[in-house]
Amino acid sequence: MTDVLERPAHAEGHGHEEHGPTGILKWLTTTDHKVIGLSYTVTAVVMMVIGGAFAEIIRAQLSSPNGTLVSLAQYNELFTMHGSVMIYLFAGPFAFGALANIIVPIQIGAPDMAFPRLNALSYWLYLTGSITMLSGFFVAGGAANFGWVAYVPLSSSVATPGSGADLWIGGLLLTGFSAIFTGVNLCATIFYLRAPGMTMFRMPIFTWNLLVTAILILLAFPVLTAGLIMLYADRHFGTHIFSVAGGGVPVLWQNIFWFWGHPEVYILALPFFGMVTEIIAVFSKKPVFGYKGMIFATLTIGALSLGVWAHHMFTTGTVLLPFFSIMSLLIAVPTGIKMFNWVGTMWRGQIWFSTAMLMAIGFLVTFLVGGLTGIYLASPPLDFFTHDTYFVVAHFHSVVMALVLGAMGGLYYWGPKITGYMLNERIGKAQFWFLFVGTQVFTLPMYLLGLRGMPRRMAVYPKHPSWQYLNDWATVGAVLIGISTILFVVNVVYSWKRYPAGDNPWDGHTLEWFTTSPPPHHNFYRLPPIRSERPTWDYNHPEHKALEHGHREPAAEGSAK
């Protein structure tokens, strides 16, 4: 059953009938990036729900000082698996495996990913890795319980002998290889499968961000994989790479982990930055403001992210504080450029407050809070004061909840393209308000808790009037977020095949809106001439001359004034 990857000639090109097996066998044998991407999307959303359920249990336990919902040991498993599931099994795979897998090839006019079978392998490694990690709950001794960062000596075979820890390592090995293969695939696709006229500086920002993400994956993930193998060797083969007893260096694990861990933050964030950029431009009916500046900022963030890892280790006393502090603060500059460009894109635009747009704006606000508090944490004197308190938990939850908002925006924006059907906007907006308000109600009290000295990773805490009401508010926020997730599921069920989308419901800019919804096998029946970074818009609005970016007349912005 050979498949010839073909590109259509022009407007009158021919379609490509899908063939091959159906049903479960189709799912097992597919190499179509859209089917694989959809499997990724569904799996990642399921992981988000699982990780979210752990979070709700955590917050329920913390709603009173001496909570008895779970035991102390179970609490350790819960926060470890909450963090691990959310970072390794939801945010990462959703960022570079789900929507990216579906949208990037279409945005550049490619018939599929460069290595379709490798793409399928990535998904199977992700799925089996997730199962491996979660199965820790079913073995004697329970799941991993050393935090999502697995610091030694806590993760050594003496402190954590159980096989839950080994399943955690094994699961990460599988998902790590999955990520590396996806990185290779994205790079090759973007370098080699662009349509004629789609020069690098006409690629949509989303695709650009995934290119930088893919490069970061290739730089960072091999380091994590190597570290995990060393950790496993220390646990079972009697090596002493990380144990003082045998002459090893425990803090080396932290260096290796964060050398992956900080780039990982941008591997998670950049794809969502890209989604939000597309959404804001389309729903403001304007081209992206400062297109090249945006790309330059992304590349700068990618470059700097390799030199900041030890800002997670300021308090170890073993790192060069000024270097890591300066490098971390420098990242605020390109991030600030992006913020201004997003606002600039909306400025005097004709803004359409769809659910996707609301989610994108919610992302901006929430990410801004997370980014600004990150500046505090990048200054060692302030970090010494707040390290390992709820201030840090609040900081990174502002960031990751912004990513959840971005993910939801992406699903509302591209969902119609992928399935052919829209989601209900009313339920969507209700979901947005629960998610957005819930996020702030959940994170803001945790900042104060941190400043008032409450340490993280505590199942019980002293009865302290100035701590109690803040914990109550955080729990209320978590409940609101939980309701928003239920609303999302309700929306998917309610809207199932209810509102046909048409090919271009949002008057989109980029190539995915040129093809049908859902796109045919190999994506395109025809391609427009590509003369700017908005080929679909140029085609649908011939009244606006497509000018090279940077020289766009105000008139080309349509009725923007």
Add this chain to the structure above:
Amino acid sequence: MRTEARVLLSLGVFFAIMDAVYWIWSKEDAGGVMIIAGTLLCFLPGLYYFWWSRRMRPRPEDDPHAEPAQGAGVVGTFPGTSIWPFTLGMASFVMVLALVFGVWLLVPGLGLTFWAVVGATGESRRGGQH
């Protein structure tokens, strides 16, 4: 091809400078070595693309005035569906479980891997002939 090369090479140059500053200033080896690895990982494909970009004619995707028809035609041939990625995935799963539940699992794991690799290779051959 030129822009692709430039992106990778400029990242490589940045990492090289950063590593020099870091290593000389901190005298800490783990980070120094890891950044060097990153530097090389940028230079390797970067130089390759650079070398090619000087030898090949610009591709339609590098030409701002290219028409869709210039890229029409066969991009590549692949098996339309394949069971081997799934097989290889399951093989890797079994091998990772060997880390936890016992070395004997390596026997079916490696067997499955071998089967999948042979199967996938044969499939590529056949796929290429059409």
